[in-house]
Structure formats: C-alpha cells, structure tokens
Amino acid sequence: MASVVSKPDPRDAQLGRARVTDTDELRQFYAELGAHNADAFWNRANAIEPWEPQSRYNPTLWKYAEMRELCLRAVELVRPEDAGRRVVTLLNDSDAGRANTAVCGWLFSGLQAMRPGEITPAHKHTASAHRFIMEGGGAYTVVDGHHITLGKNDYVLTPNGCWHDHGVAADGQLSIWQDGLDIPLMNCMESNFYAVYDAPAQTPGFPADDLPLSYGGAMQPDGVEAWARPFSPTMVYRWEQVRDAIWNFAKVSDGSPFDGHIMRYSNPRTGGWALQTMGAHMQMLKGGLHTRAHRHTGNVVYNVAQGRGYSVIGGRRFDWAEHDIFCVPAWAWHEHVNLDASEEAFLFSFNDFPVMEALGVRIEEALEDKDGRQQVQA
Amino acid sequence: MASVVSKPDPRDAQLGRARVTDTDELRQFYAELGAHNADAFWNRANAIEPWEPQSRYNPTLWKYAEMRELCLRAVELVRPEDAGRRVVTLLNDSDAGRANTAVCGWLFSGLQAMRPGEITPAHKHTASAHRFIMEGGGAYTVVDGHHITLGKNDYVLTPNGCWHDHGVAADGQLSIWQDGLDIPLMNCMESNFYAVYDAPAQTPGFPADDLPLSYGGAMQPDGVEAWARPFSPTMVYRWEQVRDAIWNFAKVSDGSPFDGHIMRYSNPRTGGWALQTMGAHMQMLKGGLHTRAHRHTGNVVYNVAQGRGYSVIGGRRFDWAEHDIFCVPAWAWHEHVNLDASEEAFLFSFNDFPVMEALGVRIEEALEDKDGRQQVQA
Amino acid sequence: MASVVSKPDPRDAQLGRARVTDTDELRQFYAELGAHNADAFWNRANAIEPWEPQSRYNPTLWKYAEMRELCLRAVELVRPEDAGRRVVTLLNDSDAGRANTAVCGWLFSGLQAMRPGEITPAHKHTASAHRFIMEGGGAYTVVDGHHITLGKNDYVLTPNGCWHDHGVAADGQLSIWQDGLDIPLMNCMESNFYAVYDAPAQTPGFPADDLPLSYGGAMQPDGVEAWARPFSPTMVYRWEQVRDAIWNFAKVSDGSPFDGHIMRYSNPRTGGWALQTMGAHMQMLKGGLHTRAHRHTGNVVYNVAQGRGYSVIGGRRFDWAEHDIFCVPAWAWHEHVNLDASEEAFLFSFNDFPVMEALGVRIEEALEDKDGRQQVQA
C-alpha cells in the first residue's frame, strides 16, 4: 500500500510481528505466489498493520487573502456554465492530496465565487456537500426545490442525492463560500453517481427558507408530514443563532480543554450529525486561550470565522486570520491559540467524524506530558 | 371492568362476538368457575373488547378566574411545608377522575401558588412532572442540582427520578403555575416510588440555567460529557423562543387542519418527546381560525396561553379565555375556534402520547362528514 | 384511588409529606374545591405518592387438574361460534382482578380448549396476544394469512392489529392452550379496538409455517422484502428449540441467582421483546435448585412447562406441578424451588416488562438478608 511506508521499527522484532528472513527458496515461492494473484502476508504485514495510523496527508494552510485573489481571477477567466462549478479546489500539500483531489483525508474542499445573477447549473450526486459562507450578499442554494437564502458565516447543507443549484440574486453582491464534500470518500468507496437536472435551475416548490423556518431547534412541527430523510431538515444554520448558542454555552461551562467552547451542528430530528458522512462544528476560543493538545482519528478542515491566532499541528505552527483555511490530518497532535488577549476567536470546521463513528473507529488521545503542549519545531 | 359498560349493541349479534344465552346449567357452571378464581370469557368478552374505546373521563373546563381565587385561598390557609406541595388538584368531572385523582386519563394536574420566599420541600418520585408558568416573577425549580429560572408561559421539566424543589425568590412576586404529572399512570402501573431529600432544599451545584443555556436547539455542546439521560437536557423552554419558532413555522406552512400551527417541545438529543411518558405542545390558532375535528387515542390537557375562543369536544362547546384549563379525553372528537378575528390565540397542552406510541397504539381519525365540524349540542 | 390505601405511616410525619390538620375553615374550603372539580392535593398526596408500590393484586395459583376439567365442561356446554372464544378466564384473587378481568396487573389470561374440527372465528383487536400450548395435537393459528402449526409447549404470537383465527385440524386431538393478552392494559389506556373478519376463517395466503421457517434465529433472509412490522416475524418458538437453547446456555453459565437459567423469547430483527407490550421467558431450574428472592416492577404469569416444585411469593408458599399456573404481582418478593432433586423443572412465563421498560420504570431489588430467602408464613 503506497500510503503505508514500512520503516524499520525495533518493535517489529518481537513475537507477533512478521520477521521472516529472505532465502532463495522463499524468493522463488514469492514469485510463484505472484503468478497466482497472491503474496506472502508476512512480506506486507508490518506495513499494512502499523502500530498506529500514519497519515498520508500533511497539515496545510491557505491564506484567504491569496485564495480570494485566485477566486476573483477565476471569475474573470471562466463562466460558471462552462466550469460546471467555478471552484478553486484546495489540494492537500502531499502526494495523496494531489492524487485524490483531497483537502485532507477523504474530504474535498474548494472556494466558489459568484457574481450577482450567476448560477451554478442544477445537478445531484451521491456525494454530500455543505458550504460555509465567507462574504457577499444575496447568495442562495436550492435543495430539492427548497430555496435557502445565505448570509455571512452561515452553514448550509446540500445532502447526498438532493438536486441542488446555487446562485447570487441579481441585486446581490459578489459572494464567496467554502464548499466541503466527501467526493474522495465516495470515489474511494466506488459509490459516486452524478446526474444533471433537466433545466439550468430548479423552480422552488416551497416558500423561501421553509425548512430552516420550520426546523430550527427544540420546537418541532407537528400535525404535518414528518421529516423522514437521513439528514437534518434544518438545512441552514444562521451565524447569529450559532454564535448566540455558543455565547450561552460559554456562560455556564468551561468547555473543552482541547477546543474551547465547541458546538456541533446537529440534526434536531435525531440529535446526531446533520449529514451522514460529514460533521461540522463552530468553536469559540476566548481571548488569549491556548488549548491543550490532543489527537484523534478523522480529519478536520478549519475556516477562521473570526479572529486571529495560530494552531500547532504535528509540531508545526500555522498562523491564521479571518477566513484562512487549514487542516488537521488524522492522528496528528494539535492545539489552538487565540492571539488576541481580549477578543474571542471563532473557528468553523468540518470533519469526517460521522464516518469514523459509523465504522467504530473514533479514537482520541490527550497529550499528557509537557502540560499538554507540543514542542514547536524551529 | 367498571370503566367498560356493556350496552346492547346490534353488532354484537354476529359471529365473532359473544352471544351465549344463559341456562341453569351455565349459571351453575359460572358459579363453579367463580369458586376457582375464574369466569367464562364470553360473559365479559363484548365488554372488555369494545368495538372502539369509550373513555371513562369527560371533557371538563376550569375557569382560571375561579381557580386562581381558590389558589390564593390555599395560600392563606396552608403552609407549603405542611402541605408537601400546596397544590389545588384538578379532578376530571367523572367518577374515574375523582377516584383516580386524574385530570384526564392517567394524567394528574394541579395549580400551585407560591409567595416570595416560600419553598416546596425537595423530594423525588418515579412519576415525571412538568410545569407551565401562568403568572408571577422570580419563580424557580431546582432539578438534580440545576437551578432553573422561570418566567410567564415557560415550560419546565422535572423528569422521573430527579430530585426537585421549587420556590419563589424573596424579591419575586406571587407566582402560579400548572403542574402536570403522570402520577395516576405510575400508580396504575404500580411503579411509583417516593423519597424525601435530606434537606429542605437542594444547594445548586451548577451555574444557574446551565442546562437550558447549553442545550437550546440545533447546536449541541461537544467536548464535554455527553448527556445520556432518557429525557431532554433543555429542561426549560422559554416562551419567547417557543412563540418565535411558531411564528417562523407559520410563515411557511399552513399547519395542521386540526390544530393550526402546532409544535412539539422535543428532546434535541433524540428528536423525540422531552419526557418518556408525557408530551407537550404549543399551538397557535390564527385570528378567526376554526379547525376541523379529529379524534385520537391519548388524553390532552390544555392551558390557554393567550387569546379567547372555544373548543367543541364530544359535541359540547367549551368557551375559554387566558389560562383557562380544559381537557380532551381519549377518542373524543374535538375542534378549536379562535373567537378573535385578528389576534392569534395560543394553546399550551400536555398529553400522554409518548405512552400511546410506546405501546404501539397511537391511532387517529379525521371527522370526514359535515366539513369536519361537529354538531354542537344545544 | 381505590388501589392505594392511605395507612398511617410514621414516615409521613416528616417535612416533604402532607401533614395538614383539618379545621372547620379547611373543611369548608375542601367543599368549595369539590364544587369546582378540584381537591386539595395534601388530602390525597400521601396516598397517591406511596413510598413504594403496593399491588392491588394477590399471588394466585390455578391447579391445572381442576382448570382442565372446567375447560372440558365448557367444551360440552358452549359452541365456539357462540362464545366468540370458548375461554375460561383466570381472575386474580383480588377485587382488582375480578373488576378488571385481569390475571395479574393489567394482563389477561385464559384457557382455551378446542376439539378437532372446531374453529375460533377470525377477528382482530388492538390488544396483543400470545399463547402457550399445553396439550393436544393438530392445533394451529392463522395470523394475517400465515398458517402456523402448534405443538406442546410451543409459544405463539398473535400481535396487535393482526387478523387471527385458531382451530384444531379435523384429524387432530382435543387441544388446550393458555392465552395471554394485554386487554386490561388496552382498556385502561382506552385504546382497544375490535373488528370481525368478513369470513369465519382466513384463507392462508402463504406456505404453512413460512414465517417461523424463514426467521428462526441468527440467520436472516436477505434478497426478499424486509420484515418491517414492530413485532417478531418468528411467530412461533418451538419447544425443542427453546429447550435446547436453554440446555446449551446451562452448559456454560451459572444463570441468574433469582431465576436459574432463564431465556427471553426475542425478536431476531431487533434483539428486543417479541411483542411491544408483553414479554415471555422460559426458565430452567436445575434439580433441587432453590433460587434467591427478588422483587421488581411488572407482573409475571407462570405456566409450569415441566416438573414440580413451589414458589414463595410475598411470604406464601405455592406448590406447583405440570401446567399449573400462578402469578407474581408487581414488587412482591418471590423465589422458586425445584422439588425434584435430579430432574430439571421448566417454567414458561409472560410479563408486562416491555411496558415497564417503555415507561422508564423497570426497577428491581434483591433480598439481601436471610441468605436471600423469605420467611414463609405458617
């Protein structure tokens, strides 16, 4: 497996690990196995059964100031109806990222800029998608006929299998958002289907924002048809409500030692994740907060909703400001710092934790020594 | 069974129903069965297997103007530390209601008035309880050490098995709320346990309102210990949020033909009912609305949160104004009317639907004829 | 509430209990409350909130030798098409049992004898039913068109809302079984509906025993329509398989201190109870076993599948032999004794535990003192 490099590890000398010495006879045997679509397990065992995960992906940071310019260039250079979606794709700074079109792990992300009056043609795919709005005005998404208006720092879903198209109203402003999808996962699972709608855009069949206005929280509509799809009916989570929820939470809780005050965008019909394959969080780092380090299975992609600071990921420091994007690969130590002593910082993030949970492998570890702080590489 | 009267019904003459004619020999046989703690099934079959349910309970209405006076009298006459809880219990206008201390079905309800500085001694029971605040200021409930402040039209839980005490702050105002409990259900199920706390009141162990401030809606705390109890962590649902949720819902939906815009107080951790044995709703009747009639298994107790109107229940008209209380017994036809042509009316209600659902018998029927309206008895 | 007797209890003198002394003024107030469909809570509080449950039902035992004779008498005296079902109903030896047509708690039970060629007319009801076959040959049940053959000690379901009819094949033998239903529960919940099929018997629409032959255990049919109803598709649990399962279990486990080797008839589609409102067990008491006493919420009705012994229930000894029936009311201490030193005894039983679990009140307590044995009343 290309992704797992078999480095000499002294632990591999013990009983329970593969430690066969090559001989001519064995080499001949291996050739024979190869001729039968087979191989000796012990030639691969230590590589395919590592002591712990070792990600193929690297922590990577994208400065919004730079990426924004590239998005505006794309707007000038390409029409959305030719591009399919006029998206600048973020590629993890690793061979795996470039080969798999992944931002981190089996997650895709890109930046999409749209001018007033532009649309992205309607389509659907097995892949799930969500979006985090970074700037603009008048943007919207239509999901299976439900028109959803979008504002700055809103988080919106376009779940697996739903028809969707996007656009910016003619009287709106140039808008930029971050897309997150599980396209690499769907491709590696060989389960990705795609279809084009029979019109450039859907005609909404419901009052605007009917889903978020019906399903916003702990009060749920009754006496109408019950929502039975396997994703959240809320569809869009408004920034003001999200921020107020975190402020409320912060009044009465110390939050997490690793993440400050972190809240999950949840499906009010189940209490679980809003989508089946990707989760999302908003977290607040109080002024001056420096969290303790931990690591876990699963990948996380961050978008700085507000504030400035840095994160230490795998021993490297990554400085960030508003709408910078960075990622934490699976099983990499990470901690966050708010560099403003008095103002809060907010980090939006999305992840593949629902996949880890569904497969029974959501595993986490705290850094116990050095007060929970990593040593930063020079 | 006292509750099921075996009236002659022409349908009982057919095959599949009991239709045995008494004889001397049979009467002797029945006596012998009786001597063996037994009886002939066919002597009871048609009574214990009715064609459809026939409630032992009657629709009943309590005028708040009158009940409020009685509550204030109780305040003068009895100290809460002598009464246990200084509650005026509502008894359904039926033998069953008086015998079972039930407001309707296996539900209990009462009105509790407290003066500033008074407390209800801390205790717990297997029965679940919830409260709807009708008037006052400075009222609070403490649930397993969590202090919860209460305002007008707020809905608050004291779930099964939780220690709880209530009171009104010394600088508060005389407060009145409606209690709802499943005491009759717990007694009929022979599962009611009671215990007294080892102090008159609990000492809160958490910041005030920590639960409602942490669990309010679709954003859920992460990175802290996960809520794992079988009831909602929200604990109190604030009137302003409830009303806003309904207003939002009403912007985009026609609501229910039977109930107008009705929303369920739900457990954001599961999407289900907030308590295991009792549910609650708030519903809005737009100005002038006259709903269609339906009937269903399960009992409902209403408290008029706002407005004036009437309900037709089992063919009888019951006029109501703010904070009047009335009930709809199981399988009784009912429809609601908002008598104000322009102002909305709001009805709070609680029910035993979670029990009906858990037992697999939540059944509903619409009145199809007469445009869905009952004929009102003169 | 008739069922809860307010006895003077010294514990009721403390803060947290009702302890108001009557006065003339109070008596006048109570009268006024009564005129408004109300009462003072403190007049009823200690009765409706007992320190612990106190069942209205008594342990009762029915000797099969006697009950069998009564069943045969019924066969002579009444035709099944007149009786609806020609059942001898078991009435708990208590006012509640006789009033509610209950064998124990909110459970119904009866004995049904049928001659070869006889049928019970097809019908359905909201109540759930199950049967335990005591003797005979050629008996069958038809459930929603599925024909199910029945042998001695088989356990068979006729779930809520399913059309069902019973009979004995023309070449069969007189057969007797025990019915268990939740009729009293359905009536007390006011959710009981009844309907008669439009023919005396259903015409089976599937191969005989198709459900038990398809769903018998850990192997489940795939590639065919998935079973989606809220009860077990197994429908009948054969005695030989049940006994073998217990024998296997007993080879490797000490079983329960209170029940010997006890196994639950489960729904292989969910792992839960076979029916939504009633559970069933088979338990084996090894030769000479004397279990420890415990008590729990929920009611249990036993049928001695094999062996002889006695049970101590609430301090009274009840001796039993094959197919005797006895019951244990909620929260009554009970222990079982196999009087045969070398042969196993088997007890079939059914209960309302699924209701207790659904309502969140399945509570159990072990008798800690006296080595877990009750003192038997003289």
Added chain:
Amino acid sequence: MASVVSKPDPRDAQLGRARVTDTDELRQFYAELGAHNADAFWNRANAIEPWEPQSRYNPTLWKYAEMRELCLRAVELVRPEDAGRRVVTLLNDSDAGRANTAVCGWLFSGLQAMRPGEITPAHKHTASAHRFIMEGGGAYTVVDGHHITLGKNDYVLTPNGCWHDHGVAADGQLSIWQDGLDIPLMNCMESNFYAVYDAPAQTPGFPADDLPLSYGGAMQPDGVEAWARPFSPTMVYRWEQVRDAIWNFAKVSDGSPFDGHIMRYSNPRTGGWALQTMGAHMQMLKGGLHTRAHRHTGNVVYNVAQGRGYSVIGGRRFDWAEHDIFCVPAWAWHEHVNLDASEEAFLFSFNDFPVMEALGVRIEEALEDKDGRQQVQA
C-alpha cells in the same frame, strides 16, 4: 485520482459538466493555483464526479486446488511465530489490488494453513476479521478469552479491538481457513492500530464455546450481564445450523431472483450485521439454477462452500468448484449458475455492505433487458 480515468464521454458536453477549453492564460492560472496547493475544479470535475462508479478492481478467481498447494508450501517454508500469521494473501488482479493488498475493494483476504499444535501469536487490531473454515479438524480461535472450536464451513468472528489467537489442537488435523479483514479500509481511513499480547496465547477465561452456546438465535440469555458490545455475541455460526436455516427458508420462499436462497449472518442482539464493517452471507443455488444479473455498490468475496458452477461477472465467465474463491467488484453486473442439475450449490460470501449502509450509499440495480442475463464475452 488514479482510480478514476477521465475518458471522453459525449455526455460531458452538456450544461452541468465541466467543458472549459484550455488557453494560455488559463494554463498560467493553473500553474499559479498549483503553487498555492490548489487547482481548478473544472480540470478534475468530470473525473472525480463520474456518471457512475467504475471500479479499480477486477473480478478475479483463485482455484482452491492451486492455492491449497501454495498454503502447504508456506507451511513447510515458514514458522507461524516468524510470520506473525502464516497467510497466503489474495491480491486482486489489478494495480489497485496489488498496491492496496486488497482482495477486492477495501477488503483483505488470505488463506491460513496450520498444523496440529501450531499457534498464531495473540494480538489485536482496529481492523475487524472473520474466518471461513475450509478443511481440517481441531482448529480453534480465542477471542478476548473466549475459546471457540471450529469445524468445516463454520463462520467465526474476531471483531475489531478484540485480542485473538488461533491454533489447531495437538490431536487435530492440518486445517485451512479463509481470513477476511477490513485492513485496507482501516488503512485508507487511517484508523488502524495494532498491539501484541503479553503472552504467545491467551488463557481462556470462560467455558469453551460459551458465547455461541449462550447466543445462538431467538432465545436470549436473561438474568445475566447484558451483551453491550457493537458486534454479535454469537461469534461462531455452525455450518449445520446455517444449512438447516437455508433449507427451512427454501421450503417456503422462492428466494431472491439474483441470489437464490440467501441468508445473512446477523447479530441476534440487533438484527443487524454481525460486524460493523463487514457482512457475510450463505446462499443456496438449487440444482440447475441460473440467477438474473444485478449490480450494486459494495464488494463481495465468495468461497464455494459446496457444489460446482460458474458466475458471469462483468460479462466474463468464471467457473468454480468447492472452495474456489472469487470476487465481484462494486457496480459490476453478476449472475450465478449451478451446473449440477439436481444437487444444491452453496456459496459463502463476505462483503463491505455495512460500510455502504452506514454511509448511505447502498445502491442496487437489476439488469432489465435480455431476461436479466448478461452477454458472455467470447
């Protein structure tokens, strides 16, 4: 993405697909994007969003006669305590298979031969494993201290995170089984952890076969600690019971048009799959049966438990006899033929369907034309 080849597809010319023509300016823009860890989405869109899945894996068949010889050679050449596990790994006949050490999709499989008295050292890993016994006697597995004996055509689990070791009793016979694991999945998810037990083998802490003897079917132990782990407690499914279940099912059902009489090894505690990431089936093809073709997401690896016949996979014919192994990649058409006109054939198989279901992408399609039969390539 290496796995998705962007072939010219006429459908890609339409609105909704990427169809941007390269220009010098764009090429310069792409270079700039590359310098920022980014790329233009439209350069990759049609490749990473294919119209439908196109597997990187090929149908492959391994003849047991040949593979058995290779296993015996391995027995001669390598000691199990040096090999870790002395397994001949099956590699899919594709670049992906060889690179990912996969039998098909993200599944691993290998053949393991053990002589009497040999053991595989105890270890554990995040990966789940199961085994299908092909020949021998006296083989066993120990799972978290539970000793499990194994016979021909038995199916046994060693779930994720459980300590396990294998062996053949000193008085047993040379035994060969097929291992199935989700190692490639765990590695691609970067969630694979490995540990070696602190002794060569576990000392069993329970009676032999206690788990399969306690949890075999629809009767479940009660009164003992409830099984709460996220996989089946049954642990081993015996061939005789599996075969009998299928025979019973075949008496009353026509089975599936695509798979004959196919049954799922299920977890009796949940009704779901026995493991969280891999499922397994046994299916019977009646004498002479030729099934209709279908295709689905998810990969399947077959082991011929009994009989001879062929399968048409992706238009190619693969002939098989007892214990031959073959695989069907995701979304490949496939149909099965039993070449014996009168004897049944049995196919054991395992798959990654639980992953597809957990991710919401279990999708299936029937071949409608040509009577559901593929055209076989010459």
